[in-house]
Amino acid sequence: MTEFHVDTTASGIGVVRPEGRLNMVAARQLKSVLADLVAGGTHRIVVDLADTSFIDSSGLGALIGGVKSTRQQGGDLRIARPTEAVLTVLDLTNLTKILRPRDTVDGAFDD
Template sequence: MEHSVTYTDGGVAILRLQGNLNMVSAPAVREAVASLVAEGSSRVVVDLADVPFLDSSGLGALIGGLKSTRQAGGDLRIASAGSKSGSSSSSRTWSGS
């Protein structure tokens, strides 16, 4: 899985993932969020627009990221969930300051 990071003017890190989020790629996602938190970016959006598949291993990695950002005083949100997988989950976008 490939990923990239950009930052909003407000300092929110946007982590864009590309590929299936499963037991193969989940460790890299955990590491990516941990690196952001270690660098002081505890407000993170994970963009799933280019993630066609997400399983419980991937969900576990997102929940792990959620907990690590919150422990650092921030939060983790997901964006564009289901945009490629065709699932019924609604898209969510970051609305924080």
């Protein structure tokens, strides 16, 4: 089972840390977590994938949905520290162009 840890930085950036597999079941939870953050006024979100061992199309869909909803509110969703397994899927699907992985959570919005 995938666990989600949610924090907000002092600068108002939401940080979501999924631990485990981002599959069809966990993707629903991720969508809900992201939607709650956006509805609560957090429009800049970093998804820290350092503890995510696997991602499938449902997990990718949840991330892309998060990008769309944050951008509609004038913000953005960034990913940080993807594992090799996750990075491989992102590369194979060419989603690194949209989700552009960051090396650190703290530096995800430093551009």
